[in-house]
Amino acid sequence: MGIPFDQILIQTINGLVNGMILALVASGLTLIFGIMDVVNFAHGELVMLGAFTGATTLAVTGNFWLALIVATLAIAAFGAVLQVSTLRPLLGRDPLTTILATFGISLVLQKYALWQWGPSARKLQEPITGQFTLFYLQYPWYRIATALLSAAIIGALYLFLKYGKFGIWIRAAMQDRVMAQAMGIPVPSLHIAVFAIGAGMAAASGVLFGPLAGVTQNIGADFTLRAFIVVVVGGMGNLGGSILASIFISLLEAYASLIVSPSQAVIVSFVALILTLLFRPTGLFVPTPK
Amino acid sequence: MRRPATSYWIGFCVILALLVVAPLVLPEFWRRFVTEILIWGLLGMSLDILIGYTGMVSFGHSVFFGLGMYGAAAALLAVKPANLWLALLSGLTAAAVVASFVAYFATRLRDIYFAITTLVFSQIFYVIIFTWTEVTGGENGLNFARPALSIPGLFSVPFTSETLHWFVLAVVTVSFLILRRVTQSPFGMVLQAIRENEPRARAIGYSVERYKIVAVMLSGLFAGLAGILYAIQNKFAAPDFVFFLISGEAVIFNVMGGMGTLVGPIVGAAFFLLLREGLSRYFTEYSLIPVGIIFTAMVIFMPQGLLGFAKRRLNQ
Numbered sequence: 172m173g174i175p176f177d178q179i180l181i182q183t184i185n186g187l188v189n190g191m192i193l194a195l196v197a198s199g200l201t202l203i204f205g206i207m208d209v210v211n212f213a214h215g216e217l218v219m220l221g222a223f224t225g226a227t228t229l230a231v232t233g234n235f236w237l238a239l240i241v242a243t244l245a246i247a248a249f250g251a252v253l254q255v256s257t258l259r260p261l262l263g264r265d266p267l268t269t270i271l272a273t274f275g276i277s278l279v280l281q282k283y284a285l286w287q288w289g290p291s292a293r294k295l296q297e298p299i300t301g302q303f304t305l306f307y308l309q310y311p312w313y314r315i316a317t318a319l320l321s322a323a324i325i326g327a328l329y330l331f332l333k334y335g336k337f338g339i340w341i342r343a344a345m346q347d348r349v350m351a352q353a354m355g356i357p358v359p360s361l362h363i364a365v366f367a368i369g370a371g372m373a374a375a376s377g378v379l380f381g382p383l384a385g386v387t388q389n390i391g392a393d394f395t396l397r398a399f400i401v402v403v404v405g406g407m408g409n410l411g412g413s414i415l416a417s418i419f420i421s422l423l424e425a426y427a428s429l430i431v432s433p434s435q436a437v438i439v440s441f442v443a444l445i446l447t448l449l450f451r452p453t454g455l456f457v458p459t460p461k
Numbered sequence: 462m463r464r465p466a467t468s469y470w471i472g473f474c475v476i477l478a479l480l481v482v483a484p485l486v487l488p489e490f491w492r493r494f495v496t497e498i499l500i501w502g503l504l505g506m507s508l509d510i511l512i513g514y515t516g517m518v519s520f521g522h523s524v525f526f527g528l529g530m531y532g533a534a535a536a537l538l539a540v541k542p543a544n545l546w547l548a549l550l551s552g553l554t555a556a557a558v559v560a561s562f563v564a565y566f567a568t569r570l571r572d573i574y575f576a577i578t579t580l581v582f583s584q585i586f587y588v589i590i591f592t593w594t595e596v597t598g599g600e601n602g603l604n605f606a607r608p609a610l611s612i613p614g615l616f617s618v619p620f621t622s623e624t625l626h627w628f629v630l631a632v633v634t635v636s637f638l639i640l641r642r643v644t645q646s647p648f649g650m651v652l653q654a655i656r657e658n659e660p661r662a663r664a665i666g667y668s669v670e671r672y673k674i675v676a677v678m679l680s681g682l683f684a685g686l687a688g689i690l691y692a693i694q695n696k697f698a699a700p701d702f703v704f705f706l707i708s709g710e711a712v713i714f715n716v717m718g719g720m721g722t723l724v725g726p727i728v729g730a731a732f733f734l735l736l737r738e739g740l741s742r743y744f745t746e747y748s749l750i751p752v753g754i755i756f757t758a759m760v761i762f763m764p765q766g767l768l769g770f771a772k773r774r775l776n777q
Contacts, residue, residue, distance in 0.1 A: 210576075257757055257761065261760075261761060267572065268760055270520075270576060272760045274709055274712070275713075275753045275754070275760060276753070276757055278752070278753035278756070279753035279757070282746075282747050282750045282753070283747075285746075285747065286750070396580070396581075396584060399577055399580075403577060407573075434588060434592055435588060435592050437584075438588055438589070441584060441585045441588075442585075444578075444581055445581065445582075452570065452574065
């Protein structure tokens with residue numbers, strides 16, 4: 172069975188676009204894990220909440236970019252509250268208890284979204300409606316813009332971590348929490364800030380994802396699972412690795428959906444995860460530990 | 462040492478007696494409710510072997526539960542007339558096969574990685590079952606008739622809600638006694654040693670991996686048993702029961718009731734189901750909002766669960 176070249180190219184672009192959105196989710200997740208050993212089971216729900224907040228703001232103001240900013244800031248603030256109220260008391264306990272606590276939160280958030288926004292799917296109106304011709308297909312510019320914007324946000328995060336004072340603190344606390352604290356870095360407020368940043372990035376990707384597919388209260392679990400896969404494949408707590416892994420996994424799924432149905436293509440990424448864990452448990456895109 | 466053991470068994474017999482007479486005094490709705498608590502309690506109890514005794518949090522117990530359901534369904538649909546014991550055998554086989562598969566791969570990993578791997582395995586089987594419509598019925602699942610309660614050559618009576626309750630009670634009680642014996646056996650002691658200090662258990666010379674594989678298989682087998690009971694009670698098998706939310710509920714039972722006690726998960730299941738039932742009168746389908754808040758609060762403030770909390774209170 173031959174697959175025409177143009178289909179492969181279209182799937183490559185699709186995979187890259189999906190990969191960039193996923194990278195936005197996963198880099199927040201891995202940042203949170205890296206700095207405070209919290210496995211945030213509710214991360215996908217933050218994506219979902221962000222998408223819904225964006226949809227509501229869009230309905231009120233009619234401006235997509237404003238909705239993007241409002242949703243990001245609102246969910247970032249919400250993330251900060253969540254960190255202080257539920258995760259801070261768990262600091263220093265077994266990381267597994269954070270899975271349990273955030274699992275409880277994810278249940279609450281999912282049902283809250285159902286209660287607040289109802290069960291029907293919402294589709295956000297895309298701000299860029301232009302299309303360009305890609306072989307026989309009209310490919311929307313919005314998808315390309317999404318990928319570029321995601322890349323820009325991740326790039327900004329990278330620069331912030333590399334050169335910003337706060338960013339350097341974050342990296343120091345990721346390397347050695349106790350030592351960072353001894354040097355006078357306010358680690359507790361760093362935790363809040365990192366959780367807020369991660370939550371805000373999740374919300375941004377939720378809003379960007381909104382026009383591509385309908386937003387329901389169920390998309391959270393899917394995002395959580397995929398972000399987990401990516402973060403583990405990329406190496407826990409490794410920012411660059413999880414971005415590469417997002418693209419890698421999304422491309423795999425895109426190519427797999429040429430052969431099997433999209434719902435079965437997920438299995439490919441599951442298998443990729445299991446193989447990674449078996450043969451290279453520290454992650455695919457990190458140097459071999461000595 | 463003697464007195465606590467005596468009072469333990471007296472308490473055990475009293476609760477067992479209460480559960481035996483329960484269907485005779487309770488109305489139909491609550492009769493069914495108590496049976497359901499026992500089934501979910503068995504699922505929680507099977508997970509307790511891993512969470513409470515070996516220190517491995519599995520987020521994929523729904524796969525064993527669901528495969529038990531589908532295994533039982535296969536036997537009930539394929540063989541005419543439907544035979545209860547064949548359904549049990551087939552469900553347990555299905556659960557055991559998938560449990561050995563999952564155990565082989567997942568036990569190589571620890572902590573969070575184990576949790577995520579088990580979660581991913583359960584999702585793999587969920588996708589397979591959900592999309593393989595010709596065999597599994599896809600989204601609609603499988604419907605079948607309830608088999609008769611029979612012992613070949615002796616008697617055969619159709620299940621009523623009372624006999625079903627007693628049957629479930631008998632299975633759960635026997636499972637509890639077996640699991641209790643296992644946790645107190647040398648094997649169970651090794652599991653607890655792994656929980657306390659894995660490198661040391663390995664250094665003493667125990668083959669930690671082999672013990673973990675057996676623990677996952679044992680746990681999966683009893684989770685499958687719970688799935689079979691649930692299939693027989695509800696006369697269907699559906700992909701929803703392979704979805705990881707069921708695994709999450711099993712973890713909730715353990716956290717709420719108290720990990721590492723075996724009885725705890727049953728208490729937790731009872732507490733969770735009562736809470737959900739009671740709150741759904743006020744919150745309708747949103748009852749998981751307050752339940753989730755209570756659960757999260759319990760993780761933070763009551764890590765020993767209800768049973769651990771009560772025990773500590775009594776000892777004060």
